[in-house]
Amino acid sequence: MSIARRLVLEYLHSIAGKHLHLRYLLSSRLNITLEGNMNNDCPRTREDVEKTLNEAKIKTLVLNPCTQILKFSEEEAAYTCLELNKELLETLESGQCLVIRGDKSENAVLCTINKTFELKDTETSNSLLIIKSIDNHSELKYLQDNEAEGRVELRIVDKLVHNYLEPRLCRPHLQIVRQLLNKQIFKGQENERNVNTYDLYSFDKLLTTVQASEEELLKELKDLNAIEYNGFWRLLDFEYHFRVFSFITTFIEQESIPLDKINMEMCSNAYEEIVPKEIFEQVFKYYTEPSENMPGYYSLNQDKVCRMVAESLLKDSRKFNLDEFLPVWQESVLPGNIQFPSMRLRKITCS
Amino acid sequence: MQIIINPHKNLKIPIWSMIELQGDLQSNEKAAPFHGKIIGDLHYNLEGEPMLIIGHHVLTGRIAKLEKPLAILKKKQKEDEFEVTEYEVQGMVVQKLLFSERPRPIVANADAIFVK
Numbered sequence: 001m002s003i004a005r006r007l008v009l010e011y012l013h014s015i016a017g018k019h020l021h022l023r024y025l026l027s028s029r030l031n032i033t034l035e036g037n038m039n040n041d042c043p044r045t046r047e048d049v050e051k052t053l054n055e056a057k058i059k060t061l062v063l064n065p066c067t068q069i070l071k072f073s074e075e076e077a078a079y080t081c082l083e084l085n086k087e088l089l090e091t092l093e094s095g096q097c098l099v100i101r102g103d104k105s106e107n108a109v110l111c112t113i114n115k116t117f118e119l120k121d122t123e124t125s126n127s128l129l130i131i132k133s134i135d136n137h138s139e140l141k142y143l144q145d146n147e148a149e150g151r152v153e154l155r156i157v158d159k160l161v162h163n164y165l166e167p168r169l170c171r172p173h174l175q176i177v178r179q180l181l182n183k184q185i186f187k188g189q190e191n192e193r194n195v196n197t198y199d200l201y202s203f204d205k206l207l208t209t210v211q212a213s214e215e216e217l218l219k220e221l222k223d224l225n226a227i228e229y230n231g232f233w234r235l236l237d238f239e240y241h242f243r244v245f246s247f248i249t250t251f252i253e254q255e256s257i258p259l260d261k262i263n264m265e266m267c268s269n270a271y272e273e274i275v276p277k278e279i280f281e282q283v284f285k286y287y288t289e290p291s292e293n294m295p296g297y298y299s300l301n302q303d304k305v306c307r308m309v310a311e312s313l314l315k316d317s318r319k320f321n322l323d324e325f326l327p328v329w330q331e332s333v334l335p336g337n338i339q340f341p342s343m344r345l346r347k348i349t350c351s
Numbered sequence: 352m353q354i355i356i357n358p359h360k361n362l363k364i365p366i367w368s369m370i371e372l373q374g375d376l377q378s379n380e381k382a383a384p385f386h387g388k389i390i391g392d393l394h395y396n397l398e399g400e401p402m403l404i405i406g407h408h409v410l411t412g413r414i415a416k417l418e419k420p421l422a423i424l425k426k427k428q429k430e431d432e433f434e435v436t437e438y439e440v441q442g443m444v445v446q447k448l449l450f451s452e453r454p455r456p457i458v459a460n461a462d463a464i465f466v467k
Contacts, residue, residue, distance in 0.1 A: 070390040100354035134368035
């Protein structure tokens with residue numbers, strides 16, 4: 001078969017497929033001649049380049065006089081490509097890290113400090129050649145204007161890739177947080193002796209397991225009403241939580257403290273032998289807000305107090321006739337201290 | 352498990368280049384098929400359009416901006432197996448030389464053969 005016929009067939013073959021097929025077999029002969037050459041030496045001379053152009057019937061006059069020879073690196077670099085959206089780019093450009101989280105059995109997620117993205121491995125049928133530097137035309141323009149002689153420069157292709165990671169914003173996978181914290185619920189110091197620290201979770205340990213960003217995880221811990229004790233995040237046993245809650249309300253009642261002028265220090269000191277300060281103060285802060293009128297003091301969040309009382313009443317009795325329940329509820333909530341308009345009632349029962 | 356992706360040591364990420372070929376490159380070597388192989392000659396015409404000659408194919412292309420930039424990450428060597436896997440951003444691609452048109456074959460010797 002003549003060379004011409006073979007070329008035509010090859011060309012027809014190449015355009016017949018769905019994608020064009022560059023059936024160019026890279027010459028191994030040239031490779032041999034390269035042995036011992038350092039990377040900076042160009043394997044092709046100006047004459048080689050001009051000979052090829054001549055065969056292709058392309059006039060050198062219509063070209064920029066600088067030619068860049070592309071060559072694969074001797075060793076394939078271990079590069080991975082990651083598509084960057086606005087958030088990811090901003091994170092990296094501000095010098096912060098991105099973190100990939102997940103076990104081998106899960107789909108990996110990529111987290112910034114406050115967002116979570118699922119990672120999809122996108123394949124492309126096209127070949128992508130990654131090159132540290134190629135001069136673009138405007139950079140070469142200078143040469144074109146200032147150099148009569150053509151120039152040949154070597155450019156090393158670092159990697160051939162067919163896929164890249166594509167991030168997509170997703171919800172953080174937070175369901176597991178409650179499960180993990182439920183392994184060892186805090187029931188009081190007297191029970192801590194039986195607790196295996198292996199089942200306890202610090203914030204950093206949670207981050208290695210939970211597929212969420214730091215801010216999303218912290219918010220979930222607050223939403224779950226978890227507290228940090230001795231460096232571990234814990235859920236409080238309901239009975240224990242209610243006991244601490246009762247200490248707070250009892251203290252306010254006994255000392256006849258105005259509801260918007262509560263001193264946390266005094267309150268927690270009163271019970272420091274029974275409840276660790278660290279726990280007491282976090283529960284305290286859950287049921288209060290910094291006082292608007294009195295800096296340094298706290299005011300009681302009355303909705304939260306009412307809800308907690310209702311929850312404890314319902315927990316014990318399971319079924320309650322609404323008409324019977326309402327007066328009991330009202331009496332149980334710091335009698336005489338908290339206003340109990342029907343509006344608040346409705347709001348709490350609905351929520 | 353966590354894998355850390357560290358930013359580039361200079362906050363301004365170096366810009367790298369990319370060439371996209373609509374097709375595959377093949378090599379007749381099975382092991383390490385591409386290592387150290389020459390791909391071809393990259394020219395620009397006076398209008399700044401790229402042209403790539405691979406073997407007997409002339410490809411004309413264009414410069415295309417990527418919809419979203421692509422970060423190039425490199426895995427860090429671990430000292431021991433207990434260390435956290437880390438990557439580092441090496442560069443970023445924002446535009447590519449796209450060769451999506453049908454290649455033109457070079458038939459330099461054809462005339463000679465037909466004459467014969």
